[in-house]
Amino acid sequence: FKDGRPEQRLEFITAKTFETGLIQLYYRREKTH
Template sequence: MTHRFLNGTIPNLKIVKSSQKIREDLATKLKSEKGRDINCDGSAEVVNELLKNDLIDELTISVVPILVGNGTRLIKKGRPEQLLEFISAKTFETGLTQLYYKHKTKY
């Protein structure tokens, strides 16, 4: 899922505009179809809707070595706590670090 227009053709790609309301039935429908993973790249609004409906199984958090003063929060204030289980981390020469977690359902 993305808010960006994707140039080129990717076989079996389904585009869902982030301006559409993301509902549990959409993710459930996509997950029930034969195929691979659902990938949501960016868009804090889409990520928050998916988190709110407990529809994220794995999460990649990218830590970029830039301090910004403003912007859209990835995790909105007031959301309930969700437990994550660490899978792995990868660091790149640029200083970018990606942290991989999976959704943990119990303490």
């Protein structure tokens, strides 16, 4: 990110974390059944 916009990077990290969290929740639910 050379144009100096850290909020874009933060947005990307948040999206990735959210995605991973959903996947983990899904797998955890699958394991309990």
